[in-house]
Amino acid sequence: xxxxxxxxxxxxxxxxxxxxxxxxxxxxxxxxxxxxxxxxxxxxxxxxxxxxxxxxxxxxxxxxxxxxxxxxxxxxxxxxxxxxxxxxxxxxxxxxxxxxxxxxxxxxxxxxxxxxxxxxxxxxxxxxxxxxx
Amino acid sequence: xxxxxxxxxxxxxxxxxxxxxxxxxxxxxxxxxxxxxxxxxxxxxxxxxxxxxxxxxxxxxxxxxxxxxxxxxxxxxxxxxxxxxxxxxxxxxxxxxxxxxxxxxxxxxxxxxxxxxxxxxxxxxxxxxxxxxxxxxxxxxxxxxxxxxxxxxxxxxxxxxxxxxxxxxxxxxxxxxxxxxxxxxxxxxxxxxxxxxxxxxxxxxxxxxxxxxxxxxxxxxxxxxxxxxxxxxxxxxxxxxxxxxxxxxxxxxxxxxxxxxxxxxxxxxxxxxxxxxxxxxxxxxxxxxxxxxxxxxxxxxxxxxxxxxxxxxxxxxxxxxxxxxxxxxxxxxxxxxxxxxxxxxxxxxxxxxxxxxxxxxxxxxxxxxxxxxxxxxxxxxxxxxxxxxxxxxxxxxxxxxxxxxxxxxxxxxxxxxxxxxxxxxxxxxxxxxxxxxxxxxxxxxxxxxxxxxxxxxxxxxxxxxxxxxxxxxxxxxxxxxxxxxxxxxxxxxxxxxxxxxxxxxxxxxxxxxxxxxxxxxxxxxxxxxxxxxxxxxxxxxxxxxxxxxxxxxxxxxxxxxxxxxxxxxxxxxxxxxxxxxxxxxxxxxxxxxxxxxxxxxxxxxxxxx
Numbered sequence: 001x002x003x004x005x006x007x008x009x010x011x012x013x014x015x016x017x018x019x020x021x022x023x024x025x026x027x028x029x030x031x032x033x034x035x036x037x038x039x040x041x042x043x044x045x046x047x048x049x050x051x052x053x054x055x056x057x058x059x060x061x062x063x064x065x066x067x068x069x070x071x072x073x074x075x076x077x078x079x080x081x082x083x084x085x086x087x088x089x090x091x092x093x094x095x096x097x098x099x100x101x102x103x104x105x106x107x108x109x110x111x112x113x114x115x116x117x118x119x120x121x122x123x124x125x126x127x128x129x130x131x132x133x
Numbered sequence: 134x135x136x137x138x139x140x141x142x143x144x145x146x147x148x149x150x151x152x153x154x155x156x157x158x159x160x161x162x163x164x165x166x167x168x169x170x171x172x173x174x175x176x177x178x179x180x181x182x183x184x185x186x187x188x189x190x191x192x193x194x195x196x197x198x199x200x201x202x203x204x205x206x207x208x209x210x211x212x213x214x215x216x217x218x219x220x221x222x223x224x225x226x227x228x229x230x231x232x233x234x235x236x237x238x239x240x241x242x243x244x245x246x247x248x249x250x251x252x253x254x255x256x257x258x259x260x261x262x263x264x265x266x267x268x269x270x271x272x273x274x275x276x277x278x279x280x281x282x283x284x285x286x287x288x289x290x291x292x293x294x295x296x297x298x299x300x301x302x303x304x305x306x307x308x309x310x311x312x313x314x315x316x317x318x319x320x321x322x323x324x325x326x327x328x329x330x331x332x333x334x335x336x337x338x339x340x341x342x343x344x345x346x347x348x349x350x351x352x353x354x355x356x357x358x359x360x361x362x363x364x365x366x367x368x369x370x371x372x373x374x375x376x377x378x379x380x381x382x383x384x385x386x387x388x389x390x391x392x393x394x395x396x397x398x399x400x401x402x403x404x405x406x407x408x409x410x411x412x413x414x415x416x417x418x419x420x421x422x423x424x425x426x427x428x429x430x431x432x433x434x435x436x437x438x439x440x441x442x443x444x445x446x447x448x449x450x451x452x453x454x455x456x457x458x459x460x461x462x463x464x465x466x467x468x469x470x471x472x473x474x475x476x477x478x479x480x481x482x483x484x485x486x487x488x489x490x491x492x493x494x495x496x497x498x499x500x501x502x503x504x505x506x507x508x509x510x511x512x513x514x515x516x517x518x519x520x521x522x523x524x525x526x527x528x529x530x531x532x533x534x535x536x537x538x539x540x541x542x543x544x545x546x547x548x549x550x551x552x553x554x555x556x557x558x559x560x561x562x563x564x565x566x567x568x569x570x571x572x573x574x575x576x577x578x579x580x581x582x583x584x585x586x587x588x589x590x591x592x593x594x595x596x597x598x599x600x601x602x603x604x605x606x607x608x609x610x611x612x613x614x615x616x617x618x619x620x621x622x623x624x625x626x627x628x629x630x631x632x633x634x635x636x637x638x639x640x641x642x643x644x645x646x647x648x649x650x651x652x653x654x655x656x657x658x659x660x661x662x663x664x665x666x667x668x669x670x671x672x673x674x675x676x677x678x679x680x681x682x683x684x685x686x687x688x689x690x691x692x693x694x695x696x697x698x699x700x701x702x703x704x705x706x707x708x709x710x711x712x713x714x715x716x717x718x719x720x721x722x723x724x725x726x727x728x729x730x731x732x733x734x735x736x737x738x739x740x741x742x
Binding site for chain 2: 015019022023029030033037038041043046049053054057060061065068069072075076078083085086089
């Protein structure tokens, strides 16, 4: 998803692109959520009941089994997709930081370096909270 | 060993385990008390969330309710699982990134207003108290039914146990006991149904067995539809029968989904994990663990429905099964014969011939008088006394109580005594785990949000921890008292809790995260508008005899409309009101960034905790 547009040239641009991708993903998954639960399970249930799935009328199956299985899968897709988006974003930030260290403005370079350092920490296992306090 | 001996053993063993875990997990600071030190691994938090969420109602009543509703029972299945999708996608990761202790905390800081904090706080308290009273009652009922202990004594025992482990361990103690309680309740729920499924359909997986055949060429669901038609019930699998028309099924499902995502005791569980990624994973695990029960429940419902109709209808007193005799003592089902000596169980279409009822909210003595009068009516062939069936029908007490189905199914299928005992332990685990999560919300709302954030910001760590323990202790006592003397409107108040969560918490949280513009005034106006609309509609239609003026939607589903009202008011006002301050906008921007990226924010120290 993020690779479809040009690589961002600043930290705010990278953040904005990340957020747009997150919102798009969320909207798509919520549309499927509504279609599964409120659509197949409720709005078209009487119509789907005309179709049989094994021993189940299909609308009834969606309302009592199918929607639940679908919900679990939706969250799984979300978690995996978000992991990819996070990784791509971290790579962007790291690349910007590397570019900035060779750039002239020291203030900007520092800002990027902090971002890159934080993102490296984010990748590693976080310190146990007791220690952090 | 008898069922009762097994039950004492199982309940004693599980209670001992909970206490042991609580003593192991004592805490010394507020971080540990409110959010378990934020060190809970995602999968374990998923289990704890599942136990937190699945209450006495999910365990004891849900399958029974589905059994009586058929297709429309799906509103609870879809509503109470679909909400987790909203929670996992829209709220959990962002609230975790924000890194606070409670939901009112987020509302107060994001909208920079103590008024908003106070409104959210009152909502949290109301929702939690409503819910916890039902749990305590559930504990008492399980004790009464299985151990033949007085309901009130059962409530006191449950209170004492929750009191010990929640004051000692706070969220940390609660987390570990909830994990244990999850396994107790899920094993207790699934094991009997697997045996029943094998007996009835030959399939070990209940969800598959539900679509299986009870005899060669006779699918279970087809048979149920047939029985329902013969006895005058609406067909089991047909959509939109009776009062459950399309609009009501839709709105109730949506209101339950949104309400689930807005329940404070579920939301705070996501504050206890290590980071944003873990919050996402634990949302997934939570739904996986919940789905195990929710996929089994409709199978239990269908099996139990089949047994109830097949084993009761048309039988004489001598032919009725043992479980009928056990449970009729409790008043969950009663038989008022028409004189032919055969039990006739009929649905709404053949109401006049129905002889199976429940005593519901009637006093036992009142029912005894009615039964005596009915006997006299039978003996004198209508000269004296009165037809009890007419009275019961007028009181809308036709058919068995929904609670009986989960409790009695192991007996219907003639399963071993230890399995029946396991169900008792499971019911207690479900009630206790939910009660403790709710009590923690009450405690943190009072000690953290009200005392520390509003009344005395200079309070020390030790003072706050002490007050948290006092608050949770007081909350346990209040919940217990409400459990012993239940107000007559418990069932309606649960609809109320969901309606309020759907129309107040969920929209304000979503707006706080996904709109950087919305500021204090639109947020408060939105919360108040959503609550006022939903609250007045429920009170009006339930108690004041209002017609269902909003598209005929019932009180359970009105939260969905309340949510729309909330969004409309808040978004509308945000166009004319001043936008949120730069500080609040920066807060929102920080919340949206993936963890670690961008300017480094140590989530443990991000805010002033």
